[in-house]
Amino acid sequence: MTASSQVAALAPAARPLPRQSAPILTAALVLGVLVALAAIKGAGWREPVLALVGAGLGFVLFQSTFGFAGSFRAALEQHDFGGFRAQAIALSLTSLVFFPLLGAGSVLGLPLTGFVTPIGVSFVVGAVLFGIGMQIGGGCASGTLFALGGGNARLILTLAFFVLGSGVGAAHLGFWWRLPALNTGTTQDWLGWPLALLVHLAIYAAIIRGIPAPGRESAPRSVAQFLTRRWPLLGGAVGLAVLNALTLVLAGRPWGETAGFTLWGSKLAAGLGFDPASWPYWHGNQAPLTASVFADVTSVMDFGIVAGATLAAGLSGRFLLRSDGAWQAWAGAALGGFLMGYGARLSDGCNIGAYFSALASGSLSGWVWVAAAFVGSALGLRLRPFLGQEGPITPRRSVPSPSVE
Secondary structure (H helix, E strand, O other): OOHHHOOOOOOOOOOOOOOOHHHHHHHHHHHHHHHHHHHHHOOOOHHHHHHHHHHHHHHHHHHHOOOOHHHHHHHHHHOOOHHHHHHHHHHHHHHHHHHHHHHHOEEOOEEOOOOOOOEEHHHHHHHHHHHHHHHHOOOOHHHHHHHHHOOEOHHHHHHHHHHHHHHHHHHHHHHHOOOOEEOOOEHHHHHOHHHHHHHHHHHHHHHHHHOOOOOOOOOOOOHHHHHHOOOOHHHHHHHHHHHHHHHHHHHOOOOOOHHHHHHHHHHHHHHOOOOHHHOHHHOOOOHHHHOOHHHOHHHHHHHHHHHHHHHHHHHOOOOOOEOOOOHHHHHHHHHHHHHHHHHHHHOOOOHHHHHHHHHHOOEOHHHHHHHHHHHHHHHHHHHHHHHOOOOOOOOOOOOOOOOOO
């Protein structure tokens, strides 16, 4: 059993369910409109292309059931670290591209920057809160987006409160940023990128070697199987690495998700009469507050993830629209979403921005974020029984319900 069992309904690998035309057509229409709006509202060709990259990420996440929140839960409840093994593979591949490119500083005239965050009180508290939230909210940021694309309506509530929490967190950052913090930088700052890369690869190799590999999973052998069958975790790791590297080259920075949620929450606050332009989070970068969300790279990629996951679900016959669950589970979705949003803003990201892309950038903060998120996840798991979420983890090899829990 591996940690990536947290996913939306999986069909048996040997016999994929019939394709579902409604979600396929919906995803295609949404993606087409998204690309058009990104082209119209954006500053050039990069926004529409990155919308397609986002769709690719959603497709990969859904097809490979590549989860992050479930990895923490499986490790704590089942002592199964298989999800982190897959993530170490993805980090190894991503780092091979990121370190030399970030060391060069630019590509084709586009300046490149990694995700590097100071480690302090705000950062640690935010990671703990995020860990709690992702265990009671039904998934992390990426899990929320791709499971929503798979038809889990409860994740709409999680996403709504994620956006709300992000906005509130941005409003409070003036307080949190005054607390002690240490700018530790990156391993490249200390060692230079070639040696730093070797150190990171050695750590990832130790993780991969130290965690037992999952049972053999058959890979798709044709285009039809590629589109309709569940992928092995290795396929997801490779796909995420390639698409994150492509994001760096096109956007000038790695893949991130929660900055888009903060923008949406801030725009909502402005609509309610607040002044987000006065919040320290937006000092020096207020243009997104007045521009269209379709001009924001992170936002269009987030929209693309949902569309890509919906397309994958429809092609594989695994799209299942559901809104079940006791009221406690819905309350958990709201509370978890808010805690993730608030925590992500304090820690400058989620499993993607503060962990995956941060470590791929060489930021020392990524290791601290994982440790703090483990603490938060342990606390969150203790709250699950009170929120109607006491069910055990479903093994990846079986056919779970369409949920990211």
